[in-house]
């Protein structure tokens with residue numbers, strides 16, 4: 001018999017003014033997609049051995065990893081078996097697009113994450129047809145487990161500064177991989193330490209002493225039978241982190257390690273047997289995997305933010321605290337407008353990121369299709385947009401997830417709420433796949449170029465077209481959506497123009513272009529991410545805003561119910577559908593090993609002699 005649902009949550013659900021299932025269907029891309037997703041979740045989450053006997057937070061660092069590998073093999077087998085052979089690729093993608101299924105199994109991500117997130121995309125994007133056929137067969141069946149090894153101890157952002165070398169030996173038709181210094185060691189790749197046995201390595205190619213730029217190589221580093229590191233390979237784990245502690249991030253050093261010529265992924269650039277180098281049509285095509293993952297991250301942020309606000313809004317409907325009016329009893333904390341302000345922006349942002357992710361994915365698919373036909377025209381715009389949206393969505397999601405945590409008081413600080421772990425996952429994305437400031441400066445680079453083109457009368461791409469609108473600075477905008485958008489476009493224009501004026505001022509003062517850029521870089525980042533509107537209009541918008549909060553209030557629980565996260569995926573004492581918060585907090589507390597006995601052995605060993613002055 002299912003447990004009794006909290007009365008306040010029942011009332012909230014009765015108050016809701018819209019059809020929750022309809023919104024769920026919309027988010028999934030239709031009623032059939034919702035059904036497919038639920039069917040997949042039912043199948044996979046009914047698999048034995050997927051969940052922890054002891055809560056992960058009470059395991060050691062090593063036990064956490066070993067337990068995660070145990071679950072990963074069960075999980076990925078269950079995912080394979082759950083695949084509906086009659087489904088189209090698109091239906092399958094839709095079923096997983098919104099599902100955070102893996103989050104039900106791994107609070108801190110899977111030791112196989114990089115295999116799916118980057119190793120497979122790197123093969124698909126960087127291998128020639130023959131290589132793709134061979135490696136995709138092995139990788140998709142998980143006969144091998146891979147990762148993506150680009151970052152080094154000494155370099156992450158500056159890819160052109162990577163020190164790992166790949167020197168071509170025409171006599172043996174091999175590449176010799178080498179880490180010339182400690183800082184050249186690959187450092188950070190997920191799954192690298194003890195899980196994977198192959199990786200795509202980004203290394204500096206040299207032929208006859210000449211640099212041929214950074215190229216991708218598929219490298220085996222562990223024996224497939226014994227899992228021992230191969231000769232000339234130094235491996236290890238980089239240590240405990242804020243989060244991602246079951247992703248098994250590792251380090252790898254090469255000592256004159258030889259690989260066959262056909263292990264360089266040769267879709268874009270090629271090395272012939274005699275050492276002839278055939279250059280890529282665009283050296284940045286090698287960076288294509290990063291563009292793909294940045295696109296995927298935007299959708300990942302929408303889902304993780306939705307999960308956090310679901311937990312916080314349901315808890316805020318159950319938690320009663322303080323006194324809003326004398327003798328009126330303790331109100332639900334969701335009735336405080338400050339609580340609505342903290343949480344409703346998170347709901348809206350998650351929907352905004354979902355729609356943005358869909359738009360960006362379509363743009364990525366179009367540009368990728370064009371690249372296949374040799375048309376690289378829109379690659380720069382895709383790069384600039386993917387950088388901006390990855391940076392903005394990860395920054396905003398980190399802020400809003402942390403705000404969801406602190407809006408739940410002390411219970412939000414409990415690991416059993418799962419809000420700290422969700423924060424650990426999303427805040428990592430501000431750094432990986434391109435640190436956010438660095439990416440915003442990439443976008444700024446495109447904005448400055450676009451404004452210069454606009455000022456010389458050239459046509460701009462659709463996403464940059466606001467820079468060619470001669471919008472009057474005296475524009476008055478109203479509270480309509482169109483008015484607000486016009487206002488933001490005007491201000492965004494002004495930010496870019498101001499940054500450019502600043503750079504020109506520095507150049508006139510005698511600084512070189514690079515120093516002028518650096519001196520203006522704070523403004524350049526603001527131009528890429530930040531749009532604010534002038535003081536007078538904030539007051540007008542504020543009234544509208546507070547009025548909107550009131551309109552959302554009766555529907556807040558319905559809005560998060562529509563995300564349709566089952567309890568196992570929320571994995572939270574505060575966010576379960578039935579709202580039995582206090583019973584769940586106690587149930588989880590009693591699982592602490594410290595509660596197995598009333599007096600801990602440290603009393604007799606340390607406390608008692610200490611208090612009796614015998615230590």
Ligand SMILES: CCCCCCCCCCCCCCCCCCCC(=O)SCCNC(=O)CCNC(=O)[C@H](O)C(C)(C)COP(=O)(O)OP(=O)(O)OC[C@H]1O[C@@H](n2cnc3c(N)ncnc32)[C@H](O)[C@@H]1OP(=O)(O)O
Nearest residue numbers: 113116117150156157158159284287290296383432433434
């Ligand atoms: C998340 C996926 C989930 C998938 C589903 C799986 C389910 C499992 C669930 C678990 C999920 C968790 C998964 C965790 C994933 C973690 C992955 C993390 C992996 C990594 O972090 S990999 C390493 C990432 N590293 C970076 O991104 C490095 C950032 N640095 C750069 O990109 C470049 O160095 C930078 C900053 C662009 C500067 O390079 P530089 O050479 O100096 O370039 P310039 O500034 O001089 O610009 C030159 C020129 O090139 C253009 N350019 C640059 N980059 C690109 C690009 N990528 N594409 C196209 N064009 C590019 C730039 O615009 C300039 O053009 P100009 O015409 O202006 O000269």
Ligand SMILES: Cc1cc2nc3c(=O)[nH]c(=O)nc-3n(C[C@H](O)[C@H](O)[C@H](O)COP(=O)(O)OP(=O)(O)OC[C@H]3O[C@@H](n4cnc5c(N)ncnc54)[C@H](O)[C@@H]3O)c2cc1C
Nearest residue numbers: 148149150151155156157188189190428431432433434435
């Ligand atoms: C959880 C996690 C998982 C990861 N997984 C992988 C993986 O699987 N594979 C992989 O290859 N890498 C991985 N990484 C590494 C990640 O890609 C790098 O950390 C990232 O690219 C930043 O590089 P860095 O750490 O060397 O910082 P640096 O490049 O040294 O930058 C440090 C700081 O310097 C400043 N800075 C640097 N360059 C500039 C600039 N041009 N302009 C202005 N400021 C600048 C920024 O403030 C930046 O934060 C992972 C990282 C994390 C945190």
